[in-house]
Amino acid sequence: MVNGVGLLFGPLLTIALTAAACSSATSQEQVAADHASEEEAGSTTVAPGDSNDDQGSTAADTFDEDYLMLNGGAGTAIDDPAFIPADEVSWLDDDDVVLGWVSDDGGAYAFPVMQMAYHHIAQGDISGEPYLVTY
Amino acid sequence: MVCSSGVGFDPVVDGTRYRFDNAGLYNGLFVMADRTTGSVWTHYDGTVLQGPLAEAGARLEIVPLVHLTWEDWKAEYPDSRVMDWIDEFAQRYREVDPGRPGLSETFTETIQNFDDRLAQNELVLGVGVSGEYRAYVLADQPAELTVVHDILGGEPIAVFIDPSSSFGIAYSTRLDGETLELFVSDGEVVDASGSVWNSSGRAVSGPRAGSQLTFVTSFVTEWYGWVAYHPETSIYGE
Numbered sequence: 592m593v594n595g596v597g598l599l600f601g602p603l604l605t606i607a608l609t610a611a612a613c614s615s616a617t618s619q620e621q622v623a624a625d626h627a628s629e630e631e632a633g634s635t636t637v638a639p640g641d642s643n644d645d646q647g648s649t650a651a652d653t654f655d656e657d658y659l660m661l662n663g664g665a666g667t668a669i670d671d672p673a674f675i676p677a678d679e680v681s682w683l684d685d686d687d688v689v690l691g692w693v694s695d696d697g698g699a700y701a702f703p704v705m706q707m708a709y710h711h712i713a714q715g716d717i718s719g720e721p722y723l724v725t726y
Numbered sequence: 727m728v729c730s731s732g733v734g735f736d737p738v739v740d741g742t743r744y745r746f747d748n749a750g751l752y753n754g755l756f757v758m759a760d761r762t763t764g765s766v767w768t769h770y771d772g773t774v775l776q777g778p779l780a781e782a783g784a785r786l787e788i789v790p791l792v793h794l795t796w797e798d799w800k801a802e803y804p805d806s807r808v809m810d811w812i813d814e815f816a817q818r819y820r821e822v823d824p825g826r827p828g829l830s831e832t833f834t835e836t837i838q839n840f841d842d843r844l845a846q847n848e849l850v851l852g853v854g855v856s857g858e859y860r861a862y863v864l865a866d867q868p869a870e871l872t873v874v875h876d877i878l879g880g881e882p883i884a885v886f887i888d889p890s891s892s893f894g895i896a897y898s899t900r901l902d903g904e905t906l907e908l909f910v911s912d913g914e915v916v917d918a919s920g921s922v923w924n925s926s927g928r929a930v931s932g933p934r935a936g937s938q939l940t941f942v943t944s945f946v947t948e949w950y951g952w953v954a955y956h957p958e959t960s961i962y963g964e
Contacts, residue, residue, distance in 0.1 A: 647854065647856075647857030647858065647859060647956070647958070648857075648958075649771050649773040649785075650752070650753070650768045650770065650771050650773050650775060650955055651773035651774055651775060651780065651783065651785075652773075653838070654775045654776070655838060656775075656776065658752055658753060658835075658836045658837065658838050659750065659751075659752045659757070659766070659775060659776065659836070660750050660751045660752070660832070660835070660836050661749055661750040661757075661766070662748070662749065662750040662751075664747050664748070664749055664759060665747065665748040665749075666747065666748075667747075667748050668745075668746060668747045668748060668758075669809075669812075670745065672809045672810060672812075673809075673810040674807035674808060674809055674810060675807065675808055675810045676805075676807060676808075677800050677803070677804060677805070677806045677807070677808055678804075680796075680808050682811055683796045683808075684796070685795060685796055685797035686795050686796070686797065687795065687796045687821075687822075688793060688794065688795055688796070688822065688824055688892050689794065689795070689796050689799050689808075690732035690734070690791050690792070690793055691791065691792035691793075691794065691799050691803070691806070691925070691926075692734060692791060692792075693790070693792075693803075693926045693928075698807070699799075699802075699803035699805065699806040699807070700806065700807050700808070700809070701796070701799055701800075701803075701806050701807070701808045701809065702732075702808075702809045703796070703808065703809065704730075704732065704822045704824070705819050705820065705821060705822055706809060706811065706812075706815070706819050707732070708819075708820065708822050709815055709818040709819055709820075710815075711748045711756050711758075711769075712746050712747070712748060712758060712769075713809060714737060714745055714746065721736065721737045721738055721743050722734070722735075722736075722737070723734065723735040723736070723737040723746065723786070724732070724734055724735075724791060725731075725732070725733050725734070725735065725756075725758070725769040726731065726732045726733075
């Protein structure tokens with residue numbers, strides 16, 4: 592847990608907790624984030640989707656900015672990460688979880704949650720096909 | 727969430743390819759901002775909450791991403807490549823225990839809807855078809871690969887689940903005008919023709935080798951996030 596960073600101020604607190612939440616950290620932070628004041632009022636009403644397969648109410652439909660807490664952009668995303676062969680991986684135990692992406696040409700790519708819990712976003716191209724993996 | 731929700735997307739929307747940064751929290755899950763317009767998108771249903779692309783109703787398409795243990799992934803894909811370790815972030819990388827109880831106050835303050843039907847951090851496979859949502863509790867299934875047949879949003883689906891691997895994903899069973907009956911034999915998903923189907927919904931041997939099941943929106947996640955985004959969700963078996 593990164594308490595030292597988290598106590599400084601809002602944006603960093605969010606980054607710290609975002610990074611810590613998937614770890615063993617469970618301390619209940621006392622700092623209340625003033626998320627309601629971070630946003631200006633604005634109308635973002637969006638009509639329900641029409642052609643999308645997933646036609647239920649969406650997060651955009653039911654958006655309430657009082658529940659949105661922005662952190663000013665945390666630079667944790669990784670662009671165009673390097674990939675290595677599975678048999679060269681030394682840091683994963685058998686029961687560690689990975690996120691598996693299979694490309695159109697059948698190539699298999701694993702994104703370990705151990706790394707993704709920090710980066711949250713990995714993006715690039717596999718076999719010329721853009722991908723976005725989030726966690 | 728930040729914890730335990732791995733979601734894959736096609737980053738191309740209406741012909742434009744976007745790249746993203748982490749932007750904050752909403753409903754206890756991280757949101758992201760694209761670098762082109764600064765619009766704020768969920769990583770949970772791909773919609774835009776705020777910013778220039780919100781009015782247009784832009785949306786990222788969710789694509790299959792398989793959540794499972796390293797042991798099972800490399801058994802299925804021994805030639806897999808793996809996102810490399812970066813020493814610069816070694817202090818930030820840490821063991822993850824999906825479904826571990828606990829939510830900090832900063833997370834709960836961003837959550838619109840709580841629901842006590844399940845424990846907040848219960849691992850579920852969330853599935854959505856045509857606006858109907860259902861949660862399949864991983865721990866309700868035996869600790870081995872299982873196929874659950876169901877109808878969701880009018881679509882016949884097969885839910886692949888293995889709690890021992892934190893694995894779950896769902897596919898339509900309609901293929902080439904037929905509705906397939908899938909079951910597990912000797913630890914593999916098979917159909918009546920003897921074809922064997924892998925976790926990505928592809929037939930890897932048998933008469934249907936090379937065929938691909940149609941993915942339906944599904945990913946492993948924790949209950950609090952699923953029900954915060956989809957309050958109307960049902961729970962399989964209830």
